[in-house]
Amino acid sequence: MAGSAARGNRRGRPGYDLGRLLDVSVRVFNERGYEGTSMEVLAQRLGITKSAIYYHVSGKDELLRLSVNRALDALFAVLEEEASTTGRAIDRLEHVVRRSIEVLVAELPFVTLLLRVRGNTRVERQALARRREFDLMVSDLVKQAEAEGSIRPDVDPSLTTRLLFGMVNSIIEWYKPSRGLRAEQVADAVTKIAFDGLRTGSPDPS
Amino acid sequence: MAGSAARGNRRGRPGYDLGRLLDVSVRVFNERGYEGTSMEVLAQRLGITKSAIYYHVSGKDELLRLSVNRALDALFAVLEEEASTTGRAIDRLEHVVRRSIEVLVAELPFVTLLLRVRGNTRVERQALARRREFDLMVSDLVKQAEAEGSIRPDVDPSLTTRLLFGMVNSIIEWYKPSRGLRAEQVADAVTKIAFDGLRTGSPDPS
Structure with missing residues (x-):
């Protein structure tokens, strides 16, 4: 024009x-x-x-690829951090959850686009494959945490990963940077709920 | 034709x-x-x-209205159940979460449609208003549970409701009835994670 x-x-x-x-x-x-x-x-x-x-x-395809990879690269970088690779598995898992929330908030539009990808094109299928790879690595952390006895043994690792990241990813549905809620506060709430539980008093790990 | x-x-x-x-x-x-x-x-x-x-x-509008109301009516019916209205707030909250998951699985396509509504038409805005009403009622249960001392006092009720139902609603992203995972098993996993927490041993409610 x-x-x-x-x-x-x-x-x-x-x-x-x-x-x-x-x-x-x-x-x-x-x-x-x-x-x-x-x-x-x-x-x-x-x-x-x-x-x-x-x-x-x-073209449009490359715009999509660069955009979803920006989100994916940031998420995979979390898995490389020292706190994600050393120490007890439960603490590494908690670190990955916290930092994923920070990435989600920092890269909100990019993660939102990534989470809406449905696999209609080659670029979308590659993105889904990388998401699955990320989920598998988190699921492996859940397994290690069960093995070391720091996580309740009666939850399925892949179901747990799905639900845990279901909670994390749901943040894109309502988070508005303008409302002043910091990523750290959201991460605190998620880790309190998912790791220690809402209920006061001793949990029954049987 | x-x-x-x-x-x-x-x-x-x-x-x-x-x-x-x-x-x-x-x-x-x-x-x-x-x-x-x-x-x-x-x-x-x-x-x-x-x-x-x-x-x-x-017309299309009425198809949408009837469909999202089928999901909403089923969710509101949960709030009317005896176990949602009598007893300790923590137990009522857990019942609402469990039964919401059962509704989500039983009415999967209808709840999926409901959760994708963005408020572009009058019917969609009415659906969003009813979703907010549901969230407020759940949020009130979280407040009551904090007041009775059965839920950790350091979580914000509306943030907790969002995260709890973020986890519940994420089920629509991956649940396939054909894979044989029952609603009850998903509900067990969600309540174990969110109410008792993943971590073994005593949580620190301070």
């Missing part, structure tokens, strides 16, 4: 680096759904031409 | 009562999104004409 003057210099384009392009694209994908967002719509929302988008990425 | 012979007798139409119409419509809504489903598509999937659908309902 804009003329060549508006498109300006193709190299060193002012205002739109890849990071900002992703920020806006992810917001539009979350609003309209990835399937429901055309390159035309993206260009309109960005206020640039489609060819200006193609300067940065090969 | 079908001729008048295929449409058959308008009264006492065989095969499609309202219940079956809802079952199929909800499945299509969940697959394609409510917005993305036209009456044409519904008629095609049902193998009947649009006018045969209008024999039962005034």
Whole structure:
């Protein structure tokens, strides 16, 4: 739509680096759904031409890949942290849960997009495969915690992982950064509920 | 598309009562999104004409209203049960959580549709208002449990309700009736995690 003057210099384009392009694209994908967002719509929302988008990425697919990988890379980085790899399994598990919540809050639009991926394209299936890999690594931590006797032995590791991260992931449904609730407070609440339980007094681990 | 012979007798139409119409419509809504489903598509999937659908309902909006209300009515009925209204608040809360999971599994497509409603139409906003009402009643139970000293006092009731039902509602993301996991087993796992906690030994309620 804009003329060549508006498109300006193709190299060193002012205002739109890849990071900002992703920020806006992810917001539009979350609003309209990835399937429901055309390159035309993206260009309109960005206020640039489609060819200006193609300067940065090969297409919508690459925008999705870069976006979900930003969320996935941040989550996998948590698993590499020292507190996730040394010490008792129960403490490593708690660390992974806490830090995942911090990642979720820090990268809210990217994690939201990741959690809505349903596997309709190759990029989406790759994202689902990485999510499963993450779940397996967490599930393995639950198993280790059971083996060391620090977690109740009567819960299934993969069901526990699903429910634990179901609680963590549900945060995207209601968390609003503007309301002043900090990631740390949410992480405190989740770990209190899931690790120590709501009930006062001794739990019955039988 | 079908001729008048295929449409058959308008009264006492065989095969499609309202219940079956809802079952199929909800499945299509969940697959394609409510917005993305036209009456044409519904008629095609049902193998009947649009006018045969209008024999039962005034339109797509009423299909949505009847469907989300089926889920909401079942959830509100849980709050009326004797075990939800008598006894200690902690036990009433646990009963509500367990029974909500049973409703979720029994009415999986209907609850799934309900949980995806975003408030774009009047029917959707009414559904969201009823969900908030349900959450407030659960949140009140958490407050009562704190007041009676049976729940740890250092968790915020509305945050706790959100996280607890975040875990419960996440079940729709992965639960497959065909895999043989019973609602009761899922409810056991959720209540073990959230009420007694994963950690063995005494929790520190300070």
